[in-house]
Amino acid sequence: KNQVEQSPQSLIILEGKNCTLQCNYTVSPFSNLRWYKQDTGRGPVSLTIMTFSENTKSNGRYTATLDADTKQSSLHITASQLSDSASYICVVSAESYGQNFVFGPGTRLSVLP
Amino acid sequence: DTGVSQDPRHKITKRGQNVTFRCDPISEHNRLYWYRQTLGQGPEFLTYFQNEAQLEKSRLLSDRFSAERPKGSFSTLEIQRTEQGDSAMYLCASSSHRTSGSSEQYFGPGTRLTVT
Numbered sequence: 001k002n003q004v005e006q007s008p009q010s011l012i013i014l015e016g017k018n019c020t021l022q023c024n025y026t027v028s029p030f031s032n033l034r035w036y037k038q039d040t041g042r043g044p045v046s047l048t049i050m051t052f053s054e055n056t057k058s059n060g061r062y063t064a065t066l067d068a069d070t071k072q073s074s075l076h077i078t079a080s081q082l083s084d085s086a087s088y089i090c091v092v093s094a095e096s097y098g099q100n101f102v103f104g105p106g107t108r109l110s111v112l113p
Numbered sequence: 114d115t116g117v118s119q120d121p122r123h124k125i126t127k128r129g130q131n132v133t134f135r136c137d138p139i140s141e142h143n144r145l146y147w148y149r150q151t152l153g154q155g156p157e158f159l160t161y162f163q164n165e166a167q168l169e170k171s172r173l174l175s176d177r178f179s180a181e182r183p184k185g186s187f188s189t190l191e192i193q194r195t196e197q198g199d200s201a202m203y204l205c206a207s208s209s210h211r212t213s214g215s216s217e218q219y220f221g222p223g224t225r226l227t228v229t
Contacts, residue, residue, distance in 0.1 A: 004155075036220075043117070043204050043220030044156070089155050101218075103148075103155030 138207030
């Protein structure tokens with residue numbers, strides 16, 4: 001069964017600190033992996049997309065890594081800001097041309113001053 | 114604003130009533146997706162369209178749910194005889210499907226449905 005798991009379920013950190021969120025998946029055949037940021041009450045916004053051949057991608061203070069062999073991804077946030085407080089959702093696509101996006105449950109990040 | 118828009122943003126209805134939501138995708142996008150998201154969970158796929166054709170429906174989409182995209186532009190999602198379990202955020206997303214590579218999905222702000 002295609003599944004995406006994320007850990008931790010929730011995380012609280014102080015402003016300025018770094019953190020790493022984890023994503024494990026069993027989706028096959030793998031096409032690409034995306035990280036989204038979702039503010040409360042809003043739709044998800046894309047942070048990164050990685051295909052099979054990419055093992056790291058950065059978007060400002062966000063850096064995503066992908067290990068397609070172990071089927072794991074991480075999202076590292078550097079020098080956290082209060083505005084980073086949100087849910088971070090890992091999404092894995094099973095087919096390049098289909099709609100088969102499998103969403104993880106998300107990690108709820110709270111950044112405190 | 115040229116992003117994905119959804120209307121209404123919030124809807125409160127009584128059990129048994131019908132509701133209809135609208136999604137306006139980014140204008141040049143040919144694919145449109147509907148998702149449902151409950152509190153603390155990631156979005157769950159409901160259905161998607163390529164132009165006006167509805168290509169796939171999830172088993173989550175019961176007979177009470179119907180979606181249309183009559184002219185390949187905006188889409189509507191209707192829920193008939195609403196139940197309390199239908200309470201959720203309904204998200205719409207659109208993408209410009211390419212024959213190769215990864216298509217980025219852009220999400221709307223969602224419609225929050227509360228069934229009392």
